Amino acid sequence: MPELPEVETVRLDLRAVLLGKKIKSLFIVDFKNIFPSLNLFKKKLLGKTIVDIERKGKLLIFKLNDLNLLVHLKMTGQLIYQDIVGGHSLSNDSREKAVGGKLPNRFTRAYFVFNDDSTLYFNDLRKFAYLKIVDNSELSTLLQKNYGLEPLSPSFDQNYLLNLAAKHRINIKALLLNQQKIAGLGNIYVDEALFLSRILPFRPANSLKKKEVSLLFEAINEVISKAIKNKGTTFNTFVDAKGKVGNYSQYLKVYGRPKQACLVCKTEIKKMKLAGRGTHYCPQCQR
DNA sequence: GTGTTTGTTATCAA
DNA sequence: CTTGATAACAAACA
Numbered sequence: 001m002p003e004l005p006e007v008e009t010v011r012l013d014l015r016a017v018l019l020g021k022k023i024k025s026l027f028i029v030d031f032k033n034i035f036p037s038l039n040l041f042k043k044k045l046l047g048k049t050i051v052d053i054e055r056k057g058k059l060l061i062f063k064l065n066d067l068n069l070l071v072h073l074k075m076t077g078q079l080i081y082q083d084i085v086g087g088h089s090l091s092n093d094s095r096e097k098a099v100g101g102k103l104p105n106r107f108t109r110a111y112f113v114f115n116d117d118s119t120l121y122f123n124d125l126r127k128f129a130y131l132k133i134v135d136n137s138e139l140s141t142l143l144q145k146n147y148g149l150e151p152l153s154p155s156f157d158q159n160y161l162l163n164l165a166a167k168h169r170i171n172i173k174a175l176l177l178n179q180q181k182i183a184g185l186g187n188i189y190v191d192e193a194l195f196l197s198r199i200l201p202f203r204p205a206n207s208l209k210k211k212e213v214s215l216l217f218e219a220i221n222e223v224i225s226k227a228i229k230n231k232g233t234t235f236n237t238f239v240d241a242k243g244k245v246g247n248y249s250q251y252l253k254v255y256g257r258p259k260q261a262c263l264v265c266k267t268e269i270k271k272m273k274l275a276g277r278g279t280h281y282c283p284q285c286q287r
Numbered sequence: 288g289t290g291t292t293t294g295t296t297a298t299c300a301a
Numbered sequence: 302c303t304t305g306a307t308a309a310c311a312a313a314c315a
Contacts, residue, residue: 001293058294075293076312126312128294146295170305179295187293236292276307277293 002073003058004151004184005227006238006246010079011055013241014120017081018050021114031109033130044133045069045112056147057183061139068139070132071122076107076237077129080121103243125237147183151224156182158217165205165213172208172216173201174275185220188233188255191280193219195254200286201279202272226251254280 002010023045028034034041044067052063060079062069071079080103103121104111110122110131122131134142149156164182168175176182176190185193194201196219199212208216232238232246235256239245253263258271258280267284 003294072294074295074311124311126292126310128311168304174305177294278291 001075001186001188001235002077002232002238003186003189005189005224005230005248006232006240007055007058007060007073007184008228009231009240009246010073011053011060014079014081015053017118017241018053018114018120020049020051021116021118022047022049023112024115024117025113026110027113028110029104029108031124031127033127034110035130035132041131041133056143057150057179058186059147066135068134068136070130070134070139070142072130072132073124074126074128074130076123076125078107078121078123078237078239079241080123080239080243081118081241082121083118145180147179148181150183151185151220158214161217161220162210162213165208168205170205171202171274172199172205173277173279175205176220177275177277184224187277187279188235188252189220189223189227191255192253193223195280195282195286196223198286200283201274201281254282256280 026042026045028038028041045064048064048067050062051065054061054063058072060071060073062071071077073079082103105123107123107125108121109124109127109129112120112122114120122129149160165172165175173190173194176185176193177187191201193216197212197215199208199216227233227246227248230246230248230251231240231244233248233252234245235249254269257269260269261267262269262282262285265282265284267282269280270283272279
C-alpha cells in the first residue's frame, strides 16, 4: 500500500534514471483505468520527454513539457524500471508473485520503452491504480481540489493541525486519512503516528488537547521522514523502482501486529474496524 | 465459499 | 452548504 513515503521512494528512484528520456513506445495490457482514451493516451505520450517527476500526496506527476502524466498506484500499483529489456513477452507462470521475479509478469498492465531501450513496467495486481494525462491548468485545479498540505511541508505546522482537529468531531484517524486535509497519510502511518503520540484512533478530533495535537504533529513528521529514509514499508506488494522491498517494516509498532504484545507495555494490541479500515492500537499506551 | 486487504470516490443522511 | 458515515470498486489469497 503505497503511502507518501513509498511514492516518494519511487519518485526519487525514477528521477535518477528517467530524466531526459524520450518515450519510444508503450504497451497497455488488460487495463482500463486510462484517461483519456487509449488511443489519445498513446498519441499524447509517444515521443515526449520526461522533464521532471513530482509528487503530491500519493500522486506521482510526470512532467512532459506541456502536459502531465499522473500515476496513482492506489493499493497494489508498482513502477519498476529496468535498463535491460525483458523481452516484452508476458509470463504465463501463474505462480509468479506480485513481488520480485522477472518482468513483465502476470500483473504487468502497461510498460513504457524509452529511446535507449530501458523500460518502465507498471504492475497492478488489483487494477485500482490509474494513469491519466492532464494539461497544466487541469493539474492545478485537480491538486487544489483534492489535495491538502504535505506533512513535511513548512505550511503544515502545529497550528494547522490544531485548527484542523478543533473543527471536526470525526474520529482522528478518519481526519488524518482525509487527503483533502493532509495529503499522503494512509492506513499504516496513521496507525503508527497515533501509537507514537499515545492517542486512541477513535477519539473525536476535537477532543484532543493542545499537548496531544502537538505530540501527534511530531509523530507524523517522525514516522513519515523515517519511512522515507528507509525507502518505505513493504507489507504486501510494495517495491521501489528497482523492484526492492522497503525497510520500514521493522519499525512498525502496531500495524500488522494484532493480538501480539505491545512493544512498550506488553498489553495485547487490539484490532478494530474504523473509517472502514483495519485499525491497530494499544489500549494501554493510547488514551 | 468466505472474509480480508485499502485508496479513493460516490452516495446518502443529517 | 457542510459534515460525516458507509458502501462500492477490484483481485488475490489464506
